[in-house]
Amino acid sequence: MNKAQLIQRIAAELNASQASTKPVVEQILQQIHIALSEGEKIYLPQFGTFELRYHVAKTGRNPQTGETIEIDGYNQPSFKASTALKQQINR
Numbered sequence: 326m327n328k329a330q331l332i333q334r335i336a337a338e339l340n341a342s343q344a345s346t347k348p349v350v351e352q353i354l355q356q357i358h359i360a361l362s363e364g365e366k367i368y369l370p371q372f373g374t375f376e377l378r379y380h381v382a383k384t385g386r387n388p389q390t391g392e393t394i395e396i397d398g399y400n401q402p403s404f405k406a407s408t409a410l411k412q413q414i415n416r
Contacts, residue, residue, distance in 0.1 A: 361402055373406040 326334075328350070336346040357375060360367050367375040382398040406414075 369407075371407055371409045373404055373410055375402065375404050377401065378403045 332343050332347050332350050335341075335350065336343045339346065357367055361375060361377055364377060369375075377400040380399055380401055383396050385394050385396045386392070387394055
């Protein structure tokens with residue numbers, strides 16, 4: 326499912342137009358982006374948790390030259406599904 330299909334389904338469930346549903350979906354996604362960029366954890370009961378996981382800096386090797394390079398640490402967005410979501414999927 327892509328974003329357009331998600332908007333279609335939500336609009337159908339709410340008996341609303343896709344034009345009025347699209348800004349709501351986009352705003353929800355925007356707020357998730359903002360919260361993650363500020364380092365916040367987003368917990369949605371019965372769905373799951375969005376959070377950042379930090380990967381520490383490490384030393385790597387360029388496979389073409391064999392030269393050692395330093396790879397900077399970085400934040401990686403992560404999603405952990407709730408128990409309720411896992412159970413619903415596995416029914």
